[in-house]
Amino acid sequence: MTTQTNTTLKPETIDAIKLLTRRFPKPDGALLTALRIAEREVGFVNPHVCEQVAVAIGMPPAKVWGTVSFYTTFRKETDGKHVVYICATLPCALRGSENVFDYVSDKLGVKKGQTTPDGLFTLHKAECLGSCNTAPCMQVNDDYYENLTFEKIDQIFDDLRNGKSPARHVTT
Numbered sequence: 001m002t003t004q005t006n007t008t009l010k011p012e013t014i015d016a017i018k019l020l021t022r023r024f025p026k027p028d029g030a031l032l033t034a035l036r037i038a039e040r041e042v043g044f045v046n047p048h049v050c051e052q053v054a055v056a057i058g059m060p061p062a063k064v065w066g067t068v069s070f071y072t073t074f075r076k077e078t079d080g081k082h083v084v085y086i087c088a089t090l091p092c093a094l095r096g097s098e099n100v101f102d103y104v105s106d107k108l109g110v111k112k113g114q115t116t117p118d119g120l121f122t123l124h125k126a127e128c129l130g131s132c133n134t135a136p137c138m139q140v141n142d143d144y145y146e147n148l149t150f151e152k153i154d155q156i157f158d159d160l161r162n163g164k165s166p167a168r169h170v171t172t
């Protein structure tokens with residue numbers, strides 16, 4: 001039996017998006033925040049969610065979906081429980097992010113954009129995560145893991161597999 005997530009936004013969510021939109025001279029200004037609000041409620045963004053956001057803020061659904069497709073950080077319906085973003089921008093690259101990506105890719109047995117067969121992890125490369133001084137850097141869902149080493153990566157993924165919250169490994 002498969003379970004299907006209800007992707008119909010609550011009336012109060014639609015109202016919150018409409019209220020937000022009124023604060024901007026053009027609806028485009030509210031779009032990213034409106035999508036985040038919808039994503040938080042449903043757990044991901046799909047065409048049905050985009051359609052409702054589009055109606056609420058008064059934009060064409062195709063433009064809303066185009067925005068979601070452009071930004072890799074919106075959670076998709078097919079994503080795993082933990083969405084892993086490994087920074088590939090220059091400061092992280094200079095500190096070995098390509099090796100980090102390859103290590104994680106081998107460890108999970110998936111390539112960029114793929115999800116592990118158990119549905120636990122989806123792997124992405126990301127542009128700058130805004131923490132260049134702690135490169136190389138990785139984001140898993142809403143958490144950052146910084147100054148990564150292979151040992152830290154092993155611990156992080158062991159913890160995630162065991163349902164624990166890994167230590168954040170922030171060192172300045």
Ligand code: FES
Pocket residue numbers: 087088089090091092093127128129130131132133135137
């Ligand atoms: S370059 Fe990786 S966090 Fe900025």
